[in-house]
Amino acid sequence: MKHLVLLSAALTAPVFPATAQAPAQTPVPSAQSAEAVFAERLVNDPRAEALRPYGQRIPPEVRADKTVQFGKALRVPISSVMAEFGRIGAITPTLKPIKEGDRIVVAFWARAQRTEAGAPGKLCRVQLEATPVVRTIFEQAFDVTPEWKMYKLSGKADQAYAPGALNAAFHLGCAKQTIDLGPVFILNYGR
Structure with a gap:
């Protein structure tokens, strides 16, 4: 705690x-x-093992890592660039309701490993999205360093949402790289 x-x-x-x-x-x-x-304020399960990876043949793995908060990270190797980079990634759903106008912050730990020619890692898009029909509420792209760092983005809920009707989503398929995702926090700061 x-x-x-x-x-x-x-x-x-x-x-x-x-x-x-x-x-x-x-x-x-x-x-x-x-x-x-x-x-x-926390509206999701922030642990790395609660992240839901999707979209590739090489399975991501949760690894022990004492250098990041809670001591675990989801490692996602990306072997080739995809034209539709959102086809590889990970999500974490909300577990509590969100009201229209609530200020939502998505804060997460990330680092890039094994990038091409020492370039920064790429989180092509991190977004808060409505489901089951995916619709972006707010989004941002990030360059990621090889060291663990906390990143964040924020925006407002455009309407009320039931538990599970929103995800924080990480789209990763825009670069050959290995991305480690640590804890992800979806925080509701209200109006």
Whole structure:
């Protein structure tokens, strides 16, 4: 749970412009209350073993990795570039309802291994998508380093969704590479 508290603090810490000053006495929440708030915002199972890979003959594998949060990662080797890069990837579904207008943050750990000519790894598209008919709510592409790093994207829910009606999706087929995905957090910050 210590990891959840640290992640919660990193995602919710106020940012003050260089010319502004922080309030003199800002109450600091206890670890227990920060953990409870984070658990309330979390709307998916963040563990790497809960990711659902799809779309290729070489099966991805969940590997032990003590250098990433929760100690496991999903390794996805991509042996060739695909014109439709969304045909190889992984998803994680929501487990709680989402209301229209809720601000959703998708935060995830990733790194690239075995890229071509030392190029950065490519997450062709990370998106929050509606299902079962796939429709993008918001999306972003990422260049990924060989070291573990947390990345994030955010947007607003365009309508209300029942549990399981949204996925965070990772489309990976745009480069020959091996991508490691660590924990993925879908967080609901409300309106």
